[in-house]
Amino acid sequence: MTDRRLTPNSGRIAHVSLKGQVNVPLTTGEPARVAAPVTDLCPEPGALRDRQVIFGAEVTVIDRQDGWSFLRAEADGYCGWVVDGALTAPAPATHLVHVPATHVYREASIKRGEVMRLSLGSRLPVLEEDAKFARIAEGYVPIQHLRPITRNDTDPVAVAERLLGTPYLWGGNSRDGIDCSGLVQMALTLCGRSCPGDSDLQRAAFGDFLPAEEPPRRGDLFFWKGHVAMACDADTLIHANGHTMNVAYESITACLARIAAAGEGPFYGVKRPA
Incomplete structure (x- = not known):
């Protein structure tokens, strides 16, 4: 039996990897990334979550319906629906949050207010950095809370x-x-x-x-x-x-x-x- 969680088929449109296995139109999908700090990945639009995806996660959008997107998370192949507002255009991640959580600040100052909180594991496309902050499209993140995406933890x-x-x-x-x-x-x-x-x-x-x-x-x-x-x-x-x-x-x-x-x-x- 096909596992719904790992099957890139919305019921209306499927990913081309399922060619010959389904009777619905096929698509190569549209690359995107998660722009919300965290968002639910649901089996149907508006349903209770199966899992979640977090900021910077790379996804492939396969179908859209009534403000929701059906996608496949590229990190583990998990499929489901998320609200459209949680997604944005793709951008290659350069850094990763390696502390339990961090804040994105409006300006390069911890006193000027934050715009969101990001979790451990969030993937960031850093545009520029200095000794204190890394700048991303959404604001500024303390540089000491990040590590390069190319360097893995060991334990x-x-x-x-x-x-x-x-x-x-x-x-x-x-x-x-x-x-x-x-x-x-x-x-x-x-x-x-x-x-x-x-x-x-x-x-x-x-x-x-x-x-x-x-x-x-x-x-x-x-x-x-x-x-x-x-x-x-x-x-x-x-x-x-x-x-x-x-x-x-x-x-x-x-x-x-x-x-x-x-x-x-x-x-x-x-x-x-x-």
Whole structure:
């Protein structure tokens, strides 16, 4: 069965990659990028979100309808509808926000007011920079909050730890709110590793489960039905979870026991992303 989340077909128009598989008109799509700090990616116009996309994300617009755009997010292939006002013309990203969050200021001064807040992972087309600020089309960002897009982080756990305390949000993908799979995707993506958006897709993407007797290592992924967490070491994990309603550390032993006692779904095992 075709996975709707990864199928670039609005039901009216489909991407040319589906040639021979669908009976609707085909298009190569229109490149765009996300200009809102964060916006919901929905299965239908006006529906509840599946996931979110954040500032600077590169997308391909496949269909438009009543103020909504059907698109494919190029980072992970996730498809859905976003409001048209969240999109703008494409521009190559040069820098990435590498702190939990930052502000875009009206002028090159922290005292002149901000125009928006951007999350960790936001991708910025910087037009010019000096010792204090990087200028983008929307304003000025503190230069110390950015890193070049070409330089990756090296430790996914350290990336996840930047979001400690972030509120839990189903389908969330930003500092404003994030869920378990969004946290894992952020951690791996900023380290240059491809990662799907949902926990079931992540479970399918990362090879075989480790033998039950093998102790977990930093960066290993724990999978339950509908949930994923990342090991910090052999005893502790980090996850965005509905128990504490934020990104938090938890004892591996306590977490396994708590979820089993709640009957929230089976524990599948541990995987080690290559």
